[in-house]
Amino acid sequence: MSILSYLHVVLTTRLVELRRDGERGDSPVPTAVIIFGLVFVATIVTGLALNRANSWMTNIPTFTNPVP
Structure with missing residues (x-):
């Protein structure tokens, strides 16, 4: 169960980071x-x-030119 807790914390933290830096405007393309x-x-x-x-x-x- 500890691996699931760890993955949950990592995923939640990453989503919060992505939401915080959502519109920076520095697209590589x-x-x-x-x-x-x-x-x-x-x-x-x-x-x-x-x-x-x-x-x-x-x-x-x-x-x-009809078809027979």
């Missing part, structure tokens, strides 16, 4: 880099979705 990464990923996902949609639309049969 600048905000601009994070935003650029998000925009880059969003552009890739949008391009892939557009490619899939165009590919799906070209496979729809028309009245001039």
Whole structure:
């Protein structure tokens, strides 16, 4: 039971320390880099979705090219 008490005290102490130093503003990664990464990923996902949609639309049969 002593190991559980020890872990509880350690976890509680660490959570109190994290709450105290919550908004220091010294992130190791600048905000601009994070935003650029998000925009880059969003552009890739949008391009892939557009490619899939165009590919799906070209496979729809028309009245001039019906499927037997």
